[in-house]
Amino acid sequence: MTIQKTLQGSALTVAPEGRLDTITSPQLESELRADMNSVTDLVFDLANLTYISSAGLRVLLSAQKAMNKKGTMVLRNVKPEIMEIFEITGFSSILTIE
């Protein structure tokens, strides 16, 4: 998977493309870890995310927990098939989806 990152000051936009699954989630996790210290506004642009597994959900959850302490996190452009998974797992009520 490719992950586009745009860092402007303390605002980070992350746009993973393709599948966020067991294999690719560690990649997102390490990309986030690299920048998290300085970030206060975290945006996930999921326009090109086609699939998410529990491993991907766990990465989003731990990012959410980290941001709860020091800023905000929002998800944008969530496709219906990803939204379906957020709803099945109850993540739609934990995450801020715009």
Next chain:
Amino acid sequence: MISIRNLTKRFDGNTVWENVNLEIQKGETVVIIGGSGGGKSTLLRCINRLVEPDSGEVVIDGVNILSPGTDINAVRRKMGMVYQHFNLFSHLSVLENIILAPMKVAGRSREDAVAEAKQLLARVGMAGRENTNPADLSGGQKQRVASARTLAMHPEIILFDEPTSALDPTMVDEVESVIRSLSEDGITGVIVTHDLQFARRIATRVVFLADKGICEEGTPEQLFDHPTKLQTQRFLYRSRMFEQDLSPETLDLYALASELRAFLRRYEHERKQEKLLPVLCDELLYPVLKHPEAPAAGASLRLLCSETSSRHTMMIGFRGIDSDPLEEPYLDELNLALLNNYAEFVLSRKKDDGWEVCIQM
């Protein structure tokens, strides 16, 4: 006991089968198999004239039931029929379902009918469920009540139309043991099924219907292990099963998911079933085979596709694990929520060398 002679059936000018000849002796359990649309159920229904054949004879105990003068109701009283979807009366209790025909048709007293119904329920393992509503029973239980209802009329012959196809695979056993006990009591059974494993276990004789007639017949061993006709061989060996052995070292989830998808697409299926495949890889196979402390030594995966419906079954045998793979430390709530959403149901059971997970798609 049942003699089918030169029987022919056409629908709208199309021949379903023609010149079918079949002799069934008392106490036999004859299973009719064949591809969908081959007229298995039609043939079964000619035996009690629910379907009228175009020509030929069906002789039961010396009586040609197709003759104009035949009292078909008298003939049908000797025969019971058990259906795929059980056809229990949903507004009646289990007991009332069973005593209805003995009282209304056979004219027996309520007391007598109830006493026998209780015995029959005990026989099919449903004692004490007299007042239950059919809606509260599992598929296997409904099918056993349906069998008890049929037995209440003391049939000499029972016709079973796909008795296991609406059942979860785990419930086939219980229905099978009921059918087996009937044949031990000398009741003649004729069964239509697409479940070849079930056919093999239950039949005294198997009849393979293809090419507008009986293509081949024999004992289960003869027909399944040594089929002589090319048609039979094609039918039996046409691959309905996807099989792969998985090991933690070489696990390639993307390749597996795409192979499974390609296989599934050859059969009737639903969008949700395709979605299950990556979920299965991410939420079950990976957590168990790649568990950091106690990974399974390996797994055998089998996807068995149905020829006749979009109900497909996957069995995954995990080797070398001591605890239930559907529980911690392998799977947590999140894994299960996703699996359960895309599967009809997911079950696990202990086996000699590990655990088996059965997924109904």
